[in-house]
């Protein structure tokens with residue numbers, strides 16, 4: 001059966017020292033209170049090697065927040081999937097709405113990044129989600145289907161089964177507005193159907209679909225109680241160990 005996962009996305013926050021401290025705090029809390037879900041920390045590239053060492057790997061996995069769409073070579077400033085893998089990180093967040101909006105990441109580019117992440121043995125946490133105007137125009141189903149179709153439908157069922165999806169309505173990210181449990185369940189069930197129609201019911205049943213967007217300890221329980229919500233991708237509330245644990249403890 002699919003795994004429940006709570007993944008933090010630190011974004012561009014924390015110096016190296018602060019990142020190590022936070023990772024150690026999360027690991028210590030989880031050592032004392034064994035989680036009922038997989039826990040992942042999405043750290044900046046330069047933190048990866050150190051936060052991998054700072055946590056108990058049986059309790060916490062480490063994710064990069066991006067990787068390049070090229071294998072290696074003359075791409076100044078880029079970090080490849082194999083470089084991420086060499087740090088000991090095992091996940092990579094791909095297609096976050098901030099990457100799509102501020103760095104022009106398209107579904108075609110994300111398809112390349114996904115292929116390289118998988119080829120290097122990383123688990124992509126692949127983000128999808130609509131902006132407010134699309135939700136208001138009732139286009140959210142179409143938008144997420146298109147994102148999955150264009151970036152992931154070329155994969156074999158076996159390759160797709162290694163992907164974690166994160167549904168993140170852009171209007172809920174960092175805004176304090178959260179999708180209602182009903183809105184989350186409705187679209188997560190739809191996403192699972194899109195996956196089932198393409199890759200089969202068994203792959204769909206085994207795909208973890210996380211919710212992201214102003215998820216916090218006070219709303220995590222009712223969001224995660226939905227049958228098709230398998231955890232969360234957490235931004236702001238992952239920057240404090242106690243707040244983050246409050247969400248993990250919802251499982």
Ligand code: PEP
Nearest residue numbers: 173174212213214235236
């Ligand atoms: C995110 O950026 O993935 C996110 C969900 O952010 P926040 O929890 O701060 O809304």
